[in-house]
Amino acid sequence: MLALAAGLVLLFFRNVDVRLVVGEILKARLPWLATSLAATLISLVIRSFRWQYLLEPLGHASFGNAFRATAVGFAASSVLPARAGEVIRPYFLARHENMTATGAFATIILERVLDVLTVVALLATFIFFFDEGVGVSSPTAFAAVKWAGVTALAGALVALVVMFVLAGDPARIGRAMARLEQVVPSALAGLIGRVAEKFARGLGAVRRPRRLLVALLLSFPLWLSIAAGLWSVAMAFRLAIPFPGTFLMIALLVIGVAVPTPGAIGGFHEAFRLGATVFFGAADGAAVGAAIVAHLFSIGPALLLGLLFAAQVGLNLSGMRRMAAEPEPEPHGAK
Numbered sequence: 024m025l026a027l028a029a030g031l032v033l034l035f036f037r038n039v040d041v042r043l044v045v046g047e048i049l050k051a052r053l054p055w056l057a058t059s060l061a062a063t064l065i066s067l068v069i070r071s072f073r074w075q076y077l078l079e080p081l082g083h084a085s086f087g088n089a090f091r092a093t094a095v096g097f098a099a100s101s102v103l104p105a106r107a108g109e110v111i112r113p114y115f116l117a118r119h120e121n122m123t124a125t126g127a128f129a130t131i132i133l134e135r136v137l138d139v140l141t142v143v144a145l146l147a148t149f150i151f152f153f154d155e156g157v158g159v160s161s162p163t164a165f166a167a168v169k170w171a172g173v174t175a176l177a178g179a180l181v182a183l184v185v186m187f188v189l190a191g192d193p194a195r196i197g198r199a200m201a202r203l204e205q206v207v208p209s210a211l212a213g214l215i216g217r218v219a220e221k222f223a224r225g226l227g228a229v230r231r232p233r234r235l236l237v238a239l240l241l242s243f244p245l246w247l248s249i250a251a252g253l254w255s256v257a258m259a260f261r262l263a264i265p266f267p268g269t270f271l272m273i274a275l276l277v278i279g280v281a282v283p284t285p286g287a288i289g290g291f292h293e294a295f296r297l298g299a300t301v302f303f304g305a306a307d308g309a310a311v312g313a314a315i316v317a318h319l320f321s322i323g324p325a326l327l328l329g330l331l332f333a334a335q336v337g338l339n340l341s342g343m344r345r346m347a348a349e350p351e352p353e354p355h356g357a358k
Contacts (some may be wrong), residue, residue: 031282031289035296039311047260047312055259059320062252066245067093067325073137073241076234077130080227081122091332092116098329099343101286101322111343118336125218129225133186133238139179141242142277145250145270146172153267157302164301168274186229193223249273253317260313262305272298286326291318 071090078084096112113127150169157165189196196219228234250269253276257264264272272295279294280287295314299305305313333343 029289031284031293035289035292035311035314038307040308043308044312044315047309048316051259051312051316052261053259055255056316056320059252059255059259059317060324062248062255063320063324066248066252067097067328069241069245069248070134073238073245074130074134076241077133077228077238078116078122078127079234080231081126081130081225082120084116084120084122088116088119092119094325094329095333095338095343096329097322097325098327098333101326101329102340103343104283104285106283107343115333115338123221123225125221126225129222130228132182133226133228136179136182136186137239137242138246139175139277140239141246142273143172143176143179144243145246146274149267149270153265153270157268157271161301168271171278172274183229186226189223190226190230193220196220196223246273249321252320256313256317256320257299259316260309262299262303262309262313264299264303264305268303271302286322287318291321 068090071093072086074093075084075086075089078089092112092115095115096108098108099111100106100108109131110128113124113131116122116127117124146168150172154165199219228238250266250273253269253272254264254266257269275294275298276291279290279292282290284290292311292314295317296307296310299310299313300307333339
């Protein structure tokens with residue numbers, strides 16, 4: 024993972040005048056940078072509220088615990104490889120709320136599907152109403168982005184159907200998985216069955232159309248606040264990216280952060296640089312400087328808050344690694 028991150032960083036800085044990039048960063052307009060930071064914090068609040076809402080079928084979780092767990096999870100993903108924070112986040116919550124980590128993890132999978140649907144909807148909005156000839160200079164790249172969006176949409180819809188089926192009868196899913204004792208030790212088969220049942224119960228929101236719709240609607244202010252943060256950075260660096268253009272940038276960044284490096288280092292930066300230069304004609308130095316600041320602002324608030332919340336309960340980096348690898352903890356308050 025570290026080698027991959029190093030390779031992407033080298034790719035990002037190829038043929039870059041570092042002094043020019045530093046100069047662009049120093050010239051960035053502070054009011055716009057402050058706006059970007061505020062937008063990032065707002066997105067973290069909305070994300071935590073949406074997660075709290077999706078968790079309701081499992082049991083009530085306080086917003087404070089959902090917010091702290093979200094920050095800790097994002098902080099862990101910023102410093103640990105393979106997006107470990109996605110596992111740590113529900114485990115951290117389960118230590119403070121009376122619900123299973125496996126069920127809470129299922130809601131995170133559902134969150135990701137809702138995120139994909141929202142990002143694709145925003146990308147489609149840009150393509151059909153705001154592209155203004157963006158793809159003219161690079162039709163092949165623009166076509167690739169469109170096909171990626173269609174593929175992501177299809178994958179998200181299939182995932183929703185699978186989740187709907189799984190959530191229909193969690194106990195039956197558990198019993199079916201427990202029958203694996205014919206090919207694996209019975210103790211392991213029983214464990215798989217219990218985990219499968221808990222996971223299916225975590226998908227309860229899929230079976231509640233109103234709750235699923237509200238969660239999807241909450242995804243739009245979430246991603247619009249993320250778009251506002253990116254646009255504010257673009258304005259700070261005087262990049263000619265209109266606000267709807269950030270919908271395209273977000274789609275590219277989603278692809279970039281899918282590369283499993285700690286904190287999306289390298290993948291985020293190169294995706295931002297390519298989007299700004301290829302589709303919006305930004306100068307390379309300004310694009311590189313903006314990418315560095317946009318990445319710092321996207322992970323900085325959650326990283327600092329997450330480390331603070333983790334320290335409050337005596338959890339350090341080594342503890343996060345163990346949490347990601349240990350068996351599921353007992354729900355808080357379980358007898």
